[in-house]
Amino acid sequence: MVTIVDVARAAGVAPSTVSYVLSGKRSISPETTRLVEASIRELGYHPNAGARALASSKTSVLALVLPMRTDQNVAVVMEFVAAVAKTAREHDYDVLLLTKDEGPTALRRVVSSALADALIVMDVEAKDPRVPVLRSLQRPSVLIGAPDAASGITCVDLDFAAAGQECVAHLAELGHRSIALIGPAPAVYRRGTGFARRFLRGFRAAAGKHGVRAVNRPCSHSYDAAVRCVDELLAADPELTGLVIHNEAVLPAVLGDLRHRGIRVPEDMSVIALCPDSMAVQQPVSLTTIAIPAEEVGELAVEMVLRQLAGPTVPETRLLAPRLVRRESTAAI
């Protein structure tokens, strides 16, 4: 193993000088810099992460807590992870993977054993037990999502309320007077995952404002549930002409079922979905969507957490404005 002493000897300088060349924390003559950098390259030196962490109390590692349900949202979660990993590396950080089901203890463990400098936590619920722990930990952290009590912590997420509003506004503008929301599984509401309720709130508010008849129907992930859901909605209101789908899992099922019933999209039924773009274009009709800005959120999460690492910041909840992408599944009535 190549150590800083080896490099120093090869370059004919002191170990501390090598360290300073690497960190840039003091000015070094160009000549010395050249010498040291050459030795580093020649010997293939990589600083030992443990030693560095021990001496500097900084690990250059971010812990990322992931939900590991495989039933839902997988594509979106993956996009977050990709964005977080990429952005972290751009700032010379590595990513340590934790899973949500390790619970709040895992956060404590990672921090007290100095495995990571900061935490990014996904899939935050309304009354998330990890939030108080995070608060007590006194370590930089960013939540992706937002709990009920977000005071004192930093969050970033899509503005789901605005997203709900935009969906309704778009349909209302196209002349639709009766619309329905096919929501996430009942379990999601029960778990109190914030985004579901925030979306619903925006949806309802906008419906009131635009004078549109609007109903809401959670839907679990089986094909049958999706079909039953469409059934009920059509039975309850034959005039229904607009569907907002906030549930990627049943997207193919709902669209398939509409087609099977001879209900054309968008001629007979306008459909707008909240889902990743990649999914939107993989359907029989390419879907008008509110994109989930996973990449942006992931990137932002890393940047916000690094800013905290760099110095004091004020906790804030950052909600990203929804971006409606109009494709072929919505039309004027």
Add this chain to the structure above:
Amino acid sequence: MVTIVDVARAAGVAPSTVSYVLSGKRSISPETTRLVEASIRELGYHPNAGARALASSKTSVLALVLPMRTDQNVAVVMEFVAAVAKTAREHDYDVLLLTKDEGPTALRRVVSSALADALIVMDVEAKDPRVPVLRSLQRPSVLIGAPDAASGITCVDLDFAAAGQECVAHLAELGHRSIALIGPAPAVYRRGTGFARRFLRGFRAAAGKHGVRAVNRPCSHSYDAAVRCVDELLAADPELTGLVIHNEAVLPAVLGDLRHRGIRVPEDMSVIALCPDSMAVQQPVSLTTIAIPAEEVGELAVEMVLRQLAGPTVPETRLLAPRLVRRESTAAI
């Protein structure tokens, strides 16, 4: 921060004794053990990971290299990750996340900076540039998947060749005489991802053996591509009665299209898919599948890599036998 010295003082013993209580590397009197453990609990002591790594040259971290494409396979990748993370934690290891597009350099970096003790590498291609690097690294590693030249390295994967054979055998037994394989996107074959070719090989061999007419058609991930694919297959052979789908992305599209054409599954067309179970039961007809044993593979990968860490082992490629789960999408002709 609580250190081992604090614990030692509180328990009235030497720091080394605390260390030995923790590691179990020498026998300690019950009384001392009790005392030390109590102090640890009271003070909330967690050993500093960096210090430990520095002193012992072991990090208790496994590096996991993930593909970050979001287009395909996401559910399966997620299941791997979940299994790896869970199994690693059960053995008191943490997981460091790397992405495939960081390339072979990332492997070198992680090893030389002593960020991880071993590597688990996913999405291995036929001529994967990471393989020679891995070989030169002299660190325990397991590939999920298998390159062409697997000598000297440890791999674990589903036995895709056997899976291809099983699919054909199952359909042949049911009396089908003409079947087709809807395969992964052309890009996947081009990339030389081993599993695609191995599956195809098994498929062809079994078709020959059972005297079944069999064709192969790669299919990219758009809805239109899927429809076109079905179109062509039906045009080429009106007698086609069996479909093997090795492409989760187009599963809903193909099934939707069949239904739209009035082709019933399984009455008119038997369908067997290679996909996660969760996906199989989310279709209009629950699908007969070869399950991808992601959980088993992930678990095994961790165990194999830990065994290497424990002592010398002989490199081997472990192929898991496919398990066909019969559901409602296949029937006798």
Add this chain to the structure above:
DNA sequence: TTGAAAGCGATACCAC
């Protein structure tokens, strides 16, 4: 602009 040396917090060897 550079060097010397004191830690950082654990492990594991050497003593007893």
Add this chain to the structure above:
DNA sequence: GTGGTATCGCTTTCAA
């Protein structure tokens, strides 16, 4: 069965 302490590789303060 237990204690003392050199050691791991780096950062950073103090000195020059």
